[in-house]
Amino acid sequence: MAKQTSGLVQQERKRWLFFGIPFTFTKYTITENKFILNEGFFTSTENEILLYRVLDITLKRTLWQKLFGLGSVIVQSQDQTHPTLVVKNIKHSVQFKEELSTHVEMEKVRLNMRRGEYIHSPGGHHHPGDIDDIDPNFDHGDIDHPDFDN
Numbered sequence: 001m002a003k004q005t006s007g008l009v010q011q012e013r014k015r016w017l018f019f020g021i022p023f024t025f026t027k028y029t030i031t032e033n034k035f036i037l038n039e040g041f042f043t044s045t046e047n048e049i050l051l052y053r054v055l056d057i058t059l060k061r062t063l064w065q066k067l068f069g070l071g072s073v074i075v076q077s078q079d080q081t082h083p084t085l086v087v088k089n090i091k092h093s094v095q096f097k098e099e100l101s102t103h104v105e106m107e108k109v110r111l112n113m114r115r116g117e118y119i120h121s122p123g124g125h126h127h128p129g130d131i132d133d134i135d136p137n138f139d140h141g142d143i144d145h146p147d148f149d150n
Contacts, residue, residue: 007032009099028087030100033107035075037085049085051100051107053078059097065089073097 009030025044029036035049056076065071071093075085090096 009103028090028096030096030103032103035085035100037082047079047081049075049077049079049082051104052111052113054100054104057097057101057104059093061093065093071097073100075100 009032025039025041027038029038033051035051035054037045037047037049039045039047054075054077058074058076059071060074061071070089070091072089073087073093073096075082075087077083077085079085087093087096
């Protein structure tokens with residue numbers, strides 16, 4: 001019986017570079033609030049990244065990928081298991097990137113997250129002057145600061 005994924009937005013399979021054949025056991029799924037990675041055949045692993053934890057999304061297409069209608073999407077996140085996840089050799093890479101980007105922003109808006117509330121230094125290290133040090137009740141007056149909503 002196939003597993004139903006609630007709020008499914010888009011799903012792709014990793015493909016072989018040559019001819020774009022989807023003969024791999026890696027599947028990428030975007031739902032309304034998660035990015036899910038399923039890998040393996042004999043032993044399968046499912047890993048998920050909550051969309052609000054995604055920091056950056058990049059589309060990369062080599063010449064060979066372009067020839068076979070493929071591309072790779074690079075996802076930078078605050079996830080412990082996959083802080084940099086490469087969604088490699090997928091068929092609809094441009095559409096996948098756009099869907100992921102749209103749903104990441106929608107989830108951040110839904111959770112009322114400002115930019116300063118989800119950016120932290122790599123490795124979880126705290127540095128003086130980080131956004132966490134700023135008192136949210138402080139009246140910043142006419143200071144034009146990109147981390148504060150105007």
